[in-house]
Amino acid sequence: MRGFISLAVLLAVGCAEAPLLPWLAATPPDLPVVAGGDTKTIRGADLAARAGVVLVVEPVAGSPTLLVGAPLTVARPEATTPGSSTVLACLDGYRATLRADDLQGSTPWLAWAAWGSEAFAATDAQGKRIALGPYYLVWDAADRGAERPWPFQVHRLEGLTAPAYGAITPAATAPPEVRAGFAVYEGHCAKCHALGGIGGDLGPELGCPAGVTTYWQRAALARWIAEPAALRRGARMPPSGLGAADIEAVIRYLEHMATALDCGAR
Ligand code: HEC
Structure with a gap:
């Protein structure tokens, strides 16, 4: 019942x-x-x-x-x-x-x-x-x-009626890790962050004009996604709860989007 x-x-x-x-x-x-x-x-x-x-x-x-x-x-x-x-x-x-x-x-x-x-x-x-x-x-x-x-x-x-994040979905020809990373991103990040303006705006834009992977060190980014408070006191972003493989995939996706996203169009 x-x-x-x-x-x-x-x-x-x-x-x-x-x-x-x-x-x-x-x-x-x-x-x-x-x-x-x-x-x-x-x-x-x-x-x-x-x-x-x-x-x-x-x-x-x-x-x-x-x-x-x-x-x-x-x-x-x-x-x-x-x-x-x-x-x-x-x-x-x-x-x-x-x-x-x-x-x-x-x-x-x-x-x-x-x-x-x-x-x-x-x-x-x-x-x-x-x-x-x-x-x-x-x-x-x-x-x-x-x-x-x-x-x-x-x-x-x-x-x-269309998939929510259609415009930031990697092409079917993108490497499998990138597409796996998108699934993680869609489920865990897009509700708070935008890429090229698409997504939530509780957290900062991660794609435009520059992709976050072009100005954050990779190791720091992985650490941040796992546990923001380990890098910044008072971080508002919650720990993602993701394992190392998912974090790697989401970074691969963000690296891909740093070049694939057309910031001029948005
Ligand atoms: C509940 C909302 C929320 C979720 C979910 C979230 N974030 Fe965040 N994120 C934030 C906020 C808010 C900030 C701003 C810094 C702070 O205060 O923590 C931030 C900051 C960041 C930053 C640093 C940006 C900068 O230059 O300062 C990165 C990178 C980032 N998030 C990536 C991610 C990734 C990747 C995911 C998914 C695994 C994610 N975030 C999930 C809210 C969120």
């Missing part, structure tokens, strides 16, 4: 005052969805009309939590259409990409409130409170999917 309860069910079992509970009464903010050059706005009231309570096991706290939200497909029905991708853009520039093909029957939720709390926030490892709204992408506790992104402060969705 999946870990969500629809509000209609809650009402049916006698929680008649449920809509008066403050965390349920709040209407979530409107959510812009950009797709194919058009922006449409999903009204918060429409999401509220499809609200449910979902049980999640948060990756940071690790404890089960009840959140109020709606399935992502209410805001973007194409999120599960094979071949399409959805980018969740966050206030700090982080961009998580969800490929429909990776969802395999699981339901991501867009949450906007925590059950039993008027605040919608979490405490990070340093004890700092972080606001989770406007929206927090979460996964049903019953969903034992592999590695799932949990982006918070999501303020915009972007729909893609």
Whole structure:
């Protein structure tokens, strides 16, 4: 059984005052969805009309939590259409990409409130409170999917019908290590970094006008990717958790892009 309860069910079992509970009464903010050059706005009231309570096991706290939200497909029905991708853009520039093909029957939720709390926030490892709204992408506790992104402060969705990073995908004729490196880059780096303007902007651009491999020593780059804090105190980039072979591959990809990327065109 999946870990969500629809509000209609809650009402049916006698929680008649449920809509008066403050965390349920709040209407979530409107959510812009950009797709194919058009922006449409999903009204918060429409999401509220499809609200449910979902049980999640948060990756940071690790404890089960009840959140109020709606399935992502209410805001973007194409999120599960094979071949399409959805980018969740966050206030700090982080961009998580969800490929429909990776969802395999699981339901991501867009949450906007925590059950039993008027605040919608979490405490990070340093004890700092972080606001989770406007929206927090979460996964049903019953969903034992592999590695799932949990982006918070999501303020915009972007729909893609083509592969998300098509323009920075190495050609099929590129060496296999370069293509393997792209897969690592796409999964671990592109959400925070742009190459030629494509990707997230929480971290610095790594491709233009000069590729990062043209001005960083190779050994330092490998060390940085493994453990940024080993080189810079207060580094905001998290350790990648990648093994030596993946780090080597991602550097090969960045070296390839340092010459393959056309910075003039962007
Ligand atoms: C959660 C976001 C995030 C992820 C994921 C991330 N980075 Fe970073 N990265 C940053 C930030 C922020 C900086 C800026 C320096 C700092 O404060 O840590 C940075 C800095 C860098 C730098 C140094 C750039 C410079 O000249 O200062 C390189 C190189 C780099 N990242 C490569 C990577 C690679 C390769 C990956 C994937 C394996 C990656 N990053 C994943 C956020 C991220």
